[in-house]
Amino acid sequence: ASIGIQYSIVGESMEVLYRIPFTVLEVPDMKLKKPSFLKTPSPMTVYGLVLFSYFLVTGGIIYDVIVEPPSIGSTTDDSGHHRPVAFMPYRVNGQYIMEGLASSFLFTFGALGFVILERSNITGLTKLSRTMQFSFGLFCVVASFFTCRVFMTMKLPGYLK
DSSP: OHHHHHHHHHHHHHHHHHHHHHHHOOOOOOOOOOOTTOOOOOHHHHHHHHHHHHHHHHTTHHHHHHHOOOSSEEEEOTTSOEEEESSOTTOTTOOOHHHHHHHHHHHHHHHHHHHHHHHTTSTTOOHHHHHHHHHHHHHHHHHHHHHHHHHHHHHSTTTTO
């Protein structure tokens, strides 16, 4: 009960802070209308944009823009030939662009698995549909988890042993 009282005291004090500027300032009476060409996006459009931004952020787009790493790296094998590598080994704070995209794909794949698992619990589904959604969602989550573990062992050999 004391926590609720503390939150109400904080809420009241914030309300007082918000009212102070409006004792001096007057809000103008403006008649603004929303443009007719501007429509409210559908929930799936918003979900798609959020998922795409999740893909970009988990892929390290901010790091890629600032540091400008190469798309893939190369290493020299024992015979002197150059081999392409997708993972920057032993560098936790560094990545190639393809490494970020592959990891981001797996994170998004796992997140979609959780969404599918959530959707498998809605009412009105047939038993076959529910079982298929649950199985596919579980597959997405488990496959993403274990593939990310493989990626970590490629990035840091000996880390998860």
